Amino acid sequence: MRIGQLAEATGTTTKTLRFYEESGLLPPTERLASGYRDYAEEAVGRVGFIHRGQAAGLTLAQIRQILKIREHGQTPCSHVQGLLGERLRELDAQISELLALRETISQLHEKASKPEPDSCSADQVCRYI
Amino acid sequence: MRIGQLAEATGTTTKTLRFYEESGLLPPTERLASGYRDYAEEAVGRVGFIHRGQAAGLTLAQIRQILKIREHGQTPCSHVQGLLGERLRELDAQISELLALRETISQLHEKASKPEPDSCSADQVCRYI
DNA sequence: ATGAACCTTCCAGTACAGTGGAAGGTCAAG
DNA sequence: CTTGACCTTCCACTGTACTGGAAGGTTCAT
Known part of the structure; x- marks a missing residue:
């Protein structure tokens, strides 16, 4: 082949x-x-x-x-089990981080849906962020 | 400064x-x-x-x-709103992917917790993956 | 005057998992 | 005999957000 x-x-x-x-x-x-x-x-x-x-x-x-x-x-069984366990913990951490980030962004997005460009003061770049 | x-x-x-x-x-x-x-x-x-x-x-x-x-x-308001919306969709997709992956790995991890090395056939690398 | 702490530019490298392309060799069909 | 599809190696590059280090200039206190 x-x-x-x-x-x-x-x-x-x-x-x-x-x-x-x-x-x-x-x-x-x-x-x-x-x-x-x-x-x-x-x-x-x-x-x-x-x-x-x-x-x-x-x-x-x-x-x-x-x-x-x-x-x-x-046979790599126990090693694989260790890796999978580690991966599981990483995933859990990553998922909670993303959920928290999703919360933050969702709020920003909501705020930004009622645009008030006039209230963007010159010293900020963007009032939503 | x-x-x-x-x-x-x-x-x-x-x-x-x-x-x-x-x-x-x-x-x-x-x-x-x-x-x-x-x-x-x-x-x-x-x-x-x-x-x-x-x-x-x-x-x-x-x-x-x-x-x-x-x-x-x-004023970048609407652009920012677009970006945030996009980011929100990406996040949702990423989160569901990670949740699905978590499910898969969790099952593999469980399976691997009852090791049966003898059932590892020679033609696979690892029966858990 | 000298040493420390700060600044400058430029070049190169990190991790990750490949991808792109050049220059050339091999093989089967027409 | 040539064309096209396939294979070989080698070197460099992709994207992301920096980081490390060398070689040299500046500022300030002692």
């Missing part, structure tokens, strides 16, 4: 796959006599794992860690 | 203020004979506006737009 086919099979681009290899997410493959990369079927699963990890909000660095542990013959 | 004093008055750094000037957020000031920047009191308000805009989740590019409109002698 050449890189273009793997890209198509996994819904990504050849550029990205080479970038993943360079980043240590995909192991360097065999090469054909021509120098072309020649991927085994497994590569599809591996790229799929990377995408699922991203969909779970993990960074490529975290995904790389999991992959490394797995390559060392260990 | 020199740049260090403005930085202290606004709770930022001289580096950041020079960066703001270069980015078109702060107008180039008068210079003293020494070449030092010499800020008027207004600059404090201007930097404050930039910070409030950021706190409202606007990007520097959006803040720059508002500032430009104001500099052209117009």
Whole structure:
């Protein structure tokens, strides 16, 4: 399987796959006599794992860690659980921040819906912000 | 007022203020004979506006737009209202995405709390992701 | 006069996850 | 034999909001 086919099979681009290899997410493959990369079927699963990890909000660095542990013959279960727990806490923090921000902006937006341009004093840029 | 004093008055750094000037957020000031920047009191308000805009989740590019409109002698009210409305929609979208992600991760995390390493088949990297 | 604290410019780098493009090699069809 | 689609490497750049550091000039107190 050449890189273009793997890209198509996994819904990504050849550029990205080479970038993943360079980043240590995909192991360097065999090469054909021509120098072309020649991927085994497994590569599809591996790229799929990377995408699922991203969909779970993990960074490529975290995904790389999991992959490394797995390559060392260990099962990365507890590590993955740790990462997921961490991600969960981050998400909760991020969500509350965004909810608070939403509140603030919603109020500003409401205020701005009753424009009184004359009350914009010259020394402020905008009375709504 | 020199740049260090403005930085202290606004709770930022001289580096950041020079960066703001270069980015078109702060107008180039008068210079003293020494070449030092010499800020008027207004600059404090201007930097404050930039910070409030950021706190409202606007990007520097959006803040720059508002500032430009104001500099052209117009009151940026309706523009600001538009930006805030846009920001509100983005926030809502972002929040629902994060809530959905939180759901997914929470389930994965739960699953991973009952580890069954043996059921990790060799062809997957991790049964939880 | 000398040292500290301040200022100047310019260049480069940070994190993140790629993307763009140039210059060239390979392969199959027509 | 050539055309087009594919592949290779390498280098540089994207966007966001700064941050770090070098090399040098200024101001003020001692």
